[in-house]
Amino acid sequence: MLKRSRLIAAPVAAVALTLTVAGYQASAAESSASGGKAAAAPCLAGATTLVGDLDGDGRPDKIINPGHTGLKMTVQWGTASGGFGTKHTVSKLLGTRSGEVTTAAVADFQNDGTLDMVVNIVKPSGIDDPNKARVAQYRPGPLKRADLGSASARTLDIGTQGEAKQLRIANYGGDKYPDLAVLNNAGDGVWERSIRVSKPGTGPGKYDYDLQQQYGATGTPAEPPTMPTSGWKHFYKACS
Numbered sequence: 568m569l570k571r572s573r574l575i576a577a578p579v580a581a582v583a584l585t586l587t588v589a590g591y592q593a594s595a596a597e598s599s600a601s602g603g604k605a606a607a608a609p610c611l612a613g614a615t616t617l618v619g620d621l622d623g624d625g626r627p628d629k630i631i632n633p634g635h636t637g638l639k640m641t642v643q644w645g646t647a648s649g650g651f652g653t654k655h656t657v658s659k660l661l662g663t664r665s666g667e668v669t670t671a672a673v674a675d676f677q678n679d680g681t682l683d684m685v686v687n688i689v690k691p692s693g694i695d696d697p698n699k700a701r702v703a704q705y706r707p708g709p710l711k712r713a714d715l716g717s718a719s720a721r722t723l724d725i726g727t728q729g730e731a732k733q734l735r736i737a738n739y740g741g742d743k744y745p746d747l748a749v750l751n752n753a754g755d756g757v758w759e760r761s762i763r764v765s766k767p768g769t770g771p772g773k774y775d776y777d778l779q780q781q782y783g784a785t786g787t788p789a790e791p792p793t794m795p796t797s798g799w800k801h802f803y804k805a806c807s
């Protein structure tokens with residue numbers, strides 16, 4: 568009886584070993600781009616819900632962006648059991664002060680395997696001249712859980728050219744780098760779709776006159792420019 572169970576156990580162990588090696592190779596391939604811990608590619612769990620690793624611990628996190636506006640975004644950190652923790656409001660994590668409007672956009676802008684965030688915090692002036700943003704940054708992931716900080720945050724010019732009312736992920740030019748569309752109060756009753764195109768290795772770029780002519784638009788508060796809703800859908804598949 569003892570001998571027989573050993574004969575059965577050996578092939579089972581061999582199969583298990585093969586599966587482990589295959590799993591290791593798959594995760595190693597995924598992590599090689601970022602050099603960090605293994606995490607599956609981001610995927611969509613609904614039109615406004617992205618699942619992907621934001622804090623770099625290798626566990627997928629859940630980012631919900633109601634209405635695609637970037638105004639009511641929440642983050643739930645991935646847990647050891649494969650689930651998600653409690654909802655954290657992004658505006659709160661970012662330390663939004665009274666009267667300020669916080670917008671955020673999440674995608675892997677550099678397409679390097681880690682999710683990144685664009686953040687804009689501004690206190691609207693309430694008059695024709697727009698205020699400058701207190702914070703306008705591109706924050707390459709991984710981000711800190713406590714305050715969504717990044718070790719390599721970079722200032723973006725979206726904070727000095729109007730008041731950002733919404734941030735959205737867009738696809739301009741059809742490459743693999745997600746772009747940014749800002750619903751921008753440019754002042755004097757002009758609302759624009761102000762766009763920033765991402766380039767390899769840098770994330771969202773500066774204002775570019777030619778690209779703005781090509782992909783941007785202007786409007787008013789009464790007739791605002793249309794804003795993209797399919798940015799995530801273009802870059803990420805549905806979670807299986």
Ligand SMILES: [Ca+2]
Pocket residue numbers: 619620621622623624625626627628644645
């Ligand atoms: Ca995570």
Ligand SMILES: [Ca+2]
Pocket residue numbers: 674675676677678679680681682683707708
């Ligand atoms: Ca990235």
